[in-house]
Amino acid sequence: GENVEQHPSTLSVQEGDSAVIKCTYSDSASNYFPWYKQELGKRPQLIIDIRSNVGEKKDQRIAVTLNKTAKHFSLHITETQPEDSAVYFCAANNYGQNFVFGPGTRLSVLP
Amino acid sequence: EAGVAQSPRYKIIEKRQSVAFWCNPISGHATLYWYQQILGQGPKLLIQFQNNGVVDDSQLPKDRFSAERLKGVDSTLKIQPAKLEDSAVYLCASSPGRGGVGNEQFFGPGTRLTVL
Numbered sequence: 546g547e548n549v550e551q552h553p554s555t556l557s558v559q560e561g562d563s564a565v566i567k568c569t570y571s572d573s574a575s576n577y578f579p580w581y582k583q584e585l586g587k588r589p590q591l592i593i594d595i596r597s598n599v600g601e602k603k604d605q606r607i608a609v610t611l612n613k614t615a616k617h618f619s620l621h622i623t624e625t626q627p628e629d630s631a632v633y634f635c636a637a638n639n640y641g642q643n644f645v646f647g648p649g650t651r652l653s654v655l656p
Numbered sequence: 657e658a659g660v661a662q663s664p665r666y667k668i669i670e671k672r673q674s675v676a677f678w679c680n681p682i683s684g685h686a687t688l689y690w691y692q693q694i695l696g697q698g699p700k701l702l703i704q705f706q707n708n709g710v711v712d713d714s715q716l717p718k719d720r721f722s723a724e725r726l727k728g729v730d731s732t733l734k735i736q737p738a739k740l741e742d743s744a745v746y747l748c749a750s751s752p753g754r755g756g757v758g759n760e761q762f763f764g765p766g767t768r769l770t771v772l
Contacts, residue, residue: 546714551698579760588747588763589699634698644689644761646698 547572549637551647558625559655566650568635569617575637578611578618583649584631592633593620625654658682660764662748668770674736677767681729681750687711689761690723690733691747699747705731738771745769 548571558564570578579594595602595609595618602609606625611618622629635647661680669675681688686707691699702721704711707728716723720739725731735742745766751759 577759588765590763591760594760636698644701646700649696649698 547575547637547639547645549635549645549647551635551650553650554648555651555653557653557655560625560627562625564620564622564625564629564652564654566620566633566635566652567617568619568637568647569615570637570645571616572637572639573613573616574639576640577638578609579636579638580609580620581634581636581646582631583634589634622652625652627654627656630654660748660750660762662746662764662767664767665765666768666770668772669738671740671771672737674734675738675769676735677733677746677748677769679731679733679748679764681731681748682762685750685752685762686728687751687753687759688725688731689747689749689751690731691749693745693747693766695744702733735769738769740771743769743771 551568576597580592581589582592583589593604593607593609595611606623608621630653632649632651634649636644638644663678688705690702692702693699702716703713703723705725708725723733745768747766748764749761751761753759
């Protein structure tokens with residue numbers, strides 16, 4: 546089955562700097578890769594996703610890149626703000642099959 | 657539109673007791689998921705329903721966990737008997753269509769289970 550690894554497990558950046566979180570997956574059939582943000586005690590919320598026929602997607606300060614050959618995808622947050630502090634989860638999915646989440650990255654944006 | 661509803665929000669039980677969780681997905685959403693999220697870890701899929709049929713339950717501990725989605729709407733997840741390692745947040749999510757490409761999952765607030 547699918548296995549998703551995520552690095553780093555914790556990340557601290559200064560406000561205004563960029564943050565990058567990387568995930569790798571094992572199943573070459575996976576074709577949908579969402580990123581979720583989870584604040585303490587709250588539910589995961591989708592922040593951006595990418596499909597396997599696209600190499601990059603951007604939404605304001607957030608971007609995701611996908612390298613299907615290497616089977617890895619990354620989340621990029623620019624101009625970080627304190628409200629970006631949360632746990633971020635990547636996930637991989639093969640149409641019709643189960644979602645597998647990574648273990649999470651705790652991002653702290655220091656003022 | 658109303659979001660995914662779950663109840664109860666919190667539950668404390670003794671080990672070997674039984675517990676049930678309820679989920680009401682967003683109206684019209686065909687796919688429903690139950691996840692277990694242990695503190696400090698990512699959500700782990702327990703079971704996925706497409707309407708009232710099971711799509712994937714490969715990670716559901718079937719000796720103690722069961723789930724149903726009667727009439728393809730509400731769903732219940734049951735644990736009987738509970739073990740200490742079942743302490744976690746149980747998240748329900750729904751998506752408009754078949755799980756996968758282009759289908760965002762909307763999560764409920766979760767039920768925090770503590771097994772003593």
